[in-house]
Amino acid sequence: MSHCPADTTGPAVAAPAVTAPVRERALSLPAEELPAYLYDLGALREHAAAVRGALPERVELYYAAKANPEPEILTALSPYVDGFEVSSGGELAHVARAVPERPQAFGGPGKTPAETAAALAAGVPRFHVESAHELRMLAALAAERRASGPPVDVLPRFNLPLSDGALHTSALSMGGGPTPFGLDPSEAGEVMRCLTDGSCPRLRVRGIHAHLASGLGAADQLAVAGSVVGWAVRLFERHGVPLHEVNVGGGMAVDYADPAARFDWAGYGAGLARLVADHPGLRLRIEPGRALTAYCGWYATEVLDVKRSHGEDFAVVRGGTHHLRTPATKGHDQPCAVLPVDRWPHRWPRPAARGDRVTVAGQLCTPKDVLARGVRAPGLRAGDRVVFALAGAYAWNISHHDFLMHPRPGFHFLGG
Ligand SMILES: *Cc1c(COP(=O)(O)O)cnc(C)c1O
Numbered sequence: 001m002s003h004c005p006a007d008t009t010g011p012a013v014a015a016p017a018v019t020a021p022v023r024e025r026a027l028s029l030p031a032e033e034l035p036a037y038l039y040d041l042g043a044l045r046e047h048a049a050a051v052r053g054a055l056p057e058r059v060e061l062y063y064a065a066k067a068n069p070e071p072e073i074l075t076a077l078s079p080y081v082d083g084f085e086v087s088s089g090g091e092l093a094h095v096a097r098a099v100p101e102r103p104q105a106f107g108g109p110g111k112t113p114a115e116t117a118a119a120l121a122a123g124v125p126r127f128h129v130e131s132a133h134e135l136r137m138l139a140a141l142a143a144e145r146r147a148s149g150p151p152v153d154v155l156p157r158f159n160l161p162l163s164d165g166a167l168h169t170s171a172l173s174m175g176g177g178p179t180p181f182g183l184d185p186s187e188a189g190e191v192m193r194c195l196t197d198g199s200c201p202r203l204r205v206r207g208i209h210a211h212l213a214s215g216l217g218a219a220d221q222l223a224v225a226g227s228v229v230g231w232a233v234r235l236f237e238r239h240g241v242p243l244h245e246v247n248v249g250g251g252m253a254v255d256y257a258d259p260a261a262r263f264d265w266a267g268y269g270a271g272l273a274r275l276v277a278d279h280p281g282l283r284l285r286i287e288p289g290r291a292l293t294a295y296c297g298w299y300a301t302e303v304l305d306v307k308r309s310h311g312e313d314f315a316v317v318r319g320g321t322h323h324l325r326t327p328a329t330k331g332h333d334q335p336c337a338v339l340p341v342d343r344w345p346h347r348w349p350r351p352a353a354r355g356d357r358v359t360v361a362g363q364l365c366t367p368k369d370v371l372a373r374g375v376r377a378p379g380l381r382a383g384d385r386v387v388f389a390l391a392g393a394y395a396w397n398i399s400h401h402d403f404l405m406h407p408r409p410g411f412h413f414l415g416g
Contacts (some may be wrong), residue, residue, distance in 0.1 A: 002170065006270070011358065012374050012375060012376040013256075013257055013259075013335045013372065013374070013375075014257075014258060014259060014260065014335065015259075015335065015336070015337045015338075015376070016259035016260070016335045016336070016337055016387075016389035016390070017260065017337075018298070018337050018339070018387055018389075019040050019043055020374040021038075021040055021042065021414040021415055022040055022068025022298045022300070022387060022414065023339060023387075024040045024245075024276075024309070025038050025300070025412055025414060026038060026298070026300035026339055026385050027339055027341070027385060029089070029300070029410070031302050031318075031383075033410050034300060034301050034302045034318050034319070034385070034409075034410075035299060035300060035301035035302075035317070035318050035319035035323060035409040035410075036150070036299075036300050036301075036408070036409050036410035036411065036412055037297060037298070037299055037300075037323075037391065037395075037396055037409050037411050037412070038297070038298040038299075038300050038387075038412050038414060039070070039072065039073065039296055039297050039298075039392060039411075039412065040296050040297075040298070040414050040415060041072065041073075041076045041413055041414060041415045041416045042415035043295065043296050044073065044076050044077065044215075044292075044293065044295075044296035044392070045079075045080070045337055047292070047295055047296065048076075048077050048081070048292060049080055049293065050265065050366045051080070051265050051288075051291075052080045052081075053106060053210070054265035054266045054268070054269035055265075055269045055272065055286075056269055056272055056276060056284050056360060057255065057276075058272075058282070058284065059080045059269070059272050059276065059283070059284045059285070059286065060082040060166055060245075060275045060283060060284070060285040060286070061080070061082055061285075061286060061287075061288075062081060062082060062083045062084060062085045062105060062247075062285060062286070062287040063077050063081045063083075063084050063085065063288070063289065063292055063293075064084075064085045064087075064089050064250050064285070064287045064288060064289030065084050065085065065086050065087075065091050065094075065234075065289075066086075066091065066093050066289060066397075067288075067290050067292070067294075067393040068289075068392055068394075068396075068397060069091060069094055069095065069098075069397065070411070070413075071094075071098035071099075072413040072416055073293055073296075073392075074095060074098040074099045075098060075099060076416070077098045077121055077292065077293075078102060081102075082103065082285075083102055083103035083104060083105060084092070084103070084104050084105075085105045085107055085128075085250075085287040086097065086104050086105070086106055086107070086108075087102070087106075087107050087108030088108060089112070089114065089115030089118055089119070090119070092104060092106060092119055092122065092124065093118075093122075096122060096398060103125060103126070104117045104124050104125075104126075105124075105125075105126040105127070105247075105287070106124050106126070106127050106128065107127075107128035107130070107157065107211075108130070108315060109126075109130045109131075109181055110130075110254055111137075113141065113289065114136060115271075116137060116138055116141050117141050117145060118136075120141055120142055120145040120146050120152065121145055122183075125150075125152070125153055126152075126153045126154070126155065126206075127152060127154050127155070128155050128156075128157045128209045129154055129155070129156045129157060129183075129191075130157055130181065130182055130183070131182075132183065132187055132190065132191060132194075135154070135156070135191060135194060135200070135203075136194075138152070138154070138203065138268045138344070139199070139200035139202065139203055139246070141192075142200075142202035142203055143201065143202050146202050147202070149172065151201075151202050151203060151204040152202055152203050152204065153203075153204055153206045154195065154203045154204065154205050154206065155205075155206055155207055155208055155209040155245070155247055156182075156183055156188075156191050156195075156205070156208055156209065157173040157182035157183060157208070157209040157210065157211070158179065158182050158183050158184075158185055158188065158208055158209070158210050158231075159176070159179055159181055159183065159184060159185070159210075159212070160175060160176070160183035160185055160210055160212065160227070160228060160231055161176050162175065162176030162186070162212055162213065162224065162227075171396065175210065175211070175212035175213065176212055176213070179396070180364060182209075182210070182211075183212070185231075188235055190242070192205070192235065192236075192238075192239045193239070193360035196239055196241055198257050199413065201330050205241065206244045206245050207232060207236075207243050207244050207246045207247070207282075207283075208231075208232045208235070208246055208247070208392045209246075209247040209249070209253065210224075210228045210246075210247070210248060210249055211247075211248075211249025211250060211287070212224055212228075212249060212251070213251050214250070214251035214290070215251060215253045215254075216251050216252065216253055217253050217263070217264065218252075218263060218264035218265075218267045218268040218271070219267075221248075221251070221252060221268055221270070222267075222271035222275075224248065224270060225247070225248040225271075225272065225275060225284070226250050226275060226402070228246060229246050229248070229275060229279065229282070229284070232246050233279065242281075243279075243282060244281075244282070244283060245282065245283040245284065246282065246285070247284075247285040247286070247287065248282075248284060248285070248286055249286070249287060250286065250287045250288040250289050250290070250291070251288070251289045251290075252286075252290070253267070253291065254290050254291055254295075254336065254390060254393070256326075256327075256330065256332045256333075256335060256390055256406045257332065257333075257335075259335040259389045259390055261326040262295075263291050272284060272286075273400070275306035276365035288346055289393060289394075290393040290394060292393075293392040293393040294390045294392045294393040294394075295389075295390060295392060296392040297390070297391040297392020297393065297395060298387050298388060298389060298391055298392075299319070299323065299324045299387070299391040299395065299409070300380070300385060300386070300387045300388075301317040301318045301319050301384060301385065301386055301387075301388075302317060302318050302383065302384070302385050302386075303315045303317055303381065303382050303383060303384045303385070304316050304317060304318055304363075304382060305351060305382055306351040306352055306353050306356060306358070306380060306381065306382055307351065308353075308355075312355070312357075312359060313353040313354060313355050313357065313358045313359070313380070314358065314359050314360075314361055314375070314388075315353065315358050315359070315360050315361070315380055316361050316362070316363065317360060317361070317362060317363075317371070317386055318363065319362055319363065319409060320361065320362015320363050320364050320369045320371065320405070320406075321362055321364065321368065321369045321370070321371065321399065321404065322362070322364055322369075322399055322400050322401055322402075322403045322404065323362075323395075323396060323399050323401070323408075323409050324371060324391055324393055324395050324396070324399060325395070325398050325399035326352050326386060326390075326391065326395050326398070326399065327370070327371055327372065328369070329394075329398065333371075333372040333373050333374065333389045333391045334371050334372050334389070334390065334391070335372070335388070335390060336360065336371070336372050336375060336386050336387060336388045337386070337387050337388060337389070338375075338377045338380060338384055338385070338386055339384065339385040339386070340381075340384050340385075341381075341383050341384050341385055344381075344382075344383050350381055350382050350383060351381065351382050352379050352380065352381040352382075353377060353378065353379055353380040353381075355378070356376060356377075356378045357374050357375065357376060357377070358375050358377045358380050359372070359373045359374070359375070360372045360373075360386060361374055363404070363406055364403065364404055364405065371388060372388070373413050396409070
């Protein structure tokens with residue numbers, strides 16, 4: 001995806017409503033301590049409680065740690081989630097340190113023998129198995145490392161076709177076509193036989209896992225969940241094995257063009273309640289990442305320079321996409337709000353925008369270092385502060401921090 005050409009006439013992305021703790025900290029930090037990631041933990045707890053409250057019984061909520069694994073975030077979420085989904089040995093060890101004793105599910109492609117052995121040794125109760133090879137490796141290692149005690153629970157991950165035509169949107173598709181994720185449905189028979197004919201004695205198949213797409217609204221998510229559950233029910237019936245749980249993945253939409261919008265958790269929860277009502281005894285599990293933590297994170301910075309280039313205004317801020325890569329990766333404008341600062345402590349003149357719309361760029365020597373275009377900011381001045389919203393997921397931890405060797409941002413956990 002690439003950036004759209006600068007839009008200086010159409011509607012600007014709506015400015016986000018900056019929460020009080022974020023506004024206060026973004027304005028009170030000295031300029032040298034910017035940029036900074038500000039995490040509103042009070043807002044995070046409130047949001048997580050609302051998500052949890054919208055989900056019926058028999059639907060477990062796991063947090064996909066890869067979206068944002070900061071220990072303070074994991075700790076704040078912990079009371080509202082049933083566990084954590086980890087996708088590497090590194091995440092597994094990190095989550096175990098940050099939120100000890102909380103259940104983990106170990107997923108993700110390309111698990112190494114060492115990671116798998118470490119997860120078995122750590123007592124991780126549940127594995128999402130990505131391939132037939134991985135199943136054979138896990139079976140062999142479990143026979144050695146978990147020779148006694150309860151068997152290891154396994155959910156094979158299937159890359160099921162998204163054939164229902166029910167999907168209206170799908171930003172990042174992880175399934176439904178050729179991908180490196182999960183098992184091809186044609187391998188289901190072999191995998192189920194291996195898990196039920198006694199050849200994997202230390203493994204116990206509980207159900208299936210399917211994380212097929214990201215960026216889906218509630219109606220699409222429900223359509224996917226319904227078809228995944230239906231497929232799993234038929235598979236387990238064919239093999240005469242009880243189906244205990246189905247993990248329907250994450251991927252609940254975050255709308256970067258509308259920072260006030262939220263995934264319809266109430267509608268989704270009501271739909272899941274109907275689905276579990278149709279299948280007594282079945283547990284569902286979801287494992288969102290982005291839609292849980294995106295909203296609590298803000299990237300606050302200061303305008304360093306304002307200039308006009310070929311008829312357009314540009315603001316250069318401290319930091320950039322090496323700290324907040326999300327807009328470059330997803331090809332969007334990161335929603336932001338300007339916090340004007342009247343004080344100008346310097347002896348030299350203060351530059352200001354001449355037009356209404358400004359493109360906000362970072363300090364990197366590459367045209368890709370653009371955080372937002374078409375920002376409505378008439379008269380924006382050097383020294384004003386800008387806070388970028390929706391920076392709590394896939395933001396700092398996916399960014400290329402060392403490019404150009406600028407200083408790292410600060411990290412502030414507000415309301416902790
Ligand atoms: C990334 C991922 C998630 C979380 O996806 P979000 O889009 O952040 O909700 C959940 N499950 C699996 C297997 C993933 O790879």
